[in-house]
Amino acid sequence: MTTPSEKGALIELLYQLADDDFILAYRGSEWLGLAPHIEEDVAFSSINQDMMGHANLYYRLLEQLGEGKADEIAHLRAPSKFRNAVLLEEVNGPGTYLEKPDYDWAFAVVRNYFYSVHKQIRLDSLRHSDFEPLAEAARKIMTEQYYHLMHWELWFKQLVTSTDEAKSRMNAAIEKVWRDFGGVLTLGPAYAEMVKANFIDDENVLKQRWMKRIEAVFNETGLPFSGEPRMERGNGRKGEHTPDLTQALATLSEVYATNPQTGW
């Protein structure tokens, strides 16, 4: 199908897509039993399960491209080989899910909502990808993602128009997410090659679409819109990460790594 440099760019893109969903689904799964109410616990864990499924679809495409077995790709790579955005690996808040979890629900809502909006825009582009297996996967994922976006948008709009406490916590979370959301919106160093091969649209086009959509929601809910989001803590697309990723991978791969030959 493609030249070696096109294939390299495709592989980079697939790692970004897979790792974004994978690590955010993991962070979401840490909320299990801790969400604000039982219905949210059911909903959030269902969303995380879907997102793990999406990551798995991309890992399988990588498997077909010769990157190794999907499970091994997910579990046995070094943190520096991960291509997720830094924001998505960040811990949910102080504490761990086993010990004194003091997680920040406003951060969960804002991070997931902003990501969901971007994911929708990205899938809308990917479903026209020239790499047909990716286009097919995108069309499948969109049918499920539709419900996720609806869910997070409801939370977001409700909380930013709710009590003063809710508003101030949401504003703090928006500020925090804004500092690193630029890392979600970038396609990394291989982006020109990805775009040239028609795997995905130009990252600037996708970013503009995201900003337009978010700005409209901010206007509707009376929030100030503060321009382009930043990328302060490094570019995950280049393999730059924080210790939060190392910790997350150590935990989620702990069992698998004890014996990768076993079927878990």
Added chain:
Amino acid sequence: MADNIKTLEQIVWSALSHVKDPEMATVSILDLGMVETVKANGTAVKITVLPTFSGCPALNIIERDIKQAAEKVEGVTEAHVEFVFTPPWTTDRITLEGRERLKEFGIAPPPANHVMGEPWEIDCPYCGSAYVTMENIFGPTACRSILYCRSCKNPFEAMKPVANL
């Protein structure tokens, strides 16, 4: 020869009616419209299957059960299952019989011709009333929502509509 191959494929198709969804014991994968093709090449059979929800943990079990069911058919030496995404599985693939069986299991079937983004109506699988409330669009499995019937006062589940976007 061509007739024989066709027959083998047909026998495998009917054998697949015994493969149930592990999370909905009354409903078969044929009822759900998950099987796309059955192709025989001599004694080897290839079955393509459309996954319902991509993160569904039942898929591995379904894959194993399909393989076993097909390999039990006389004349089949090897069955291979492949999950494909084209055409995408949508809830309008659920058969009329499948819709009835979902109801028997206490799950309201999804609307047949849903347009994503449009509201949809769900009737209580027990009493048929449309006077129901959505308690949670997400449910105990990826494909279900949780509802409550105001008429017969039963909680129930409904399959989420999935249509092409």
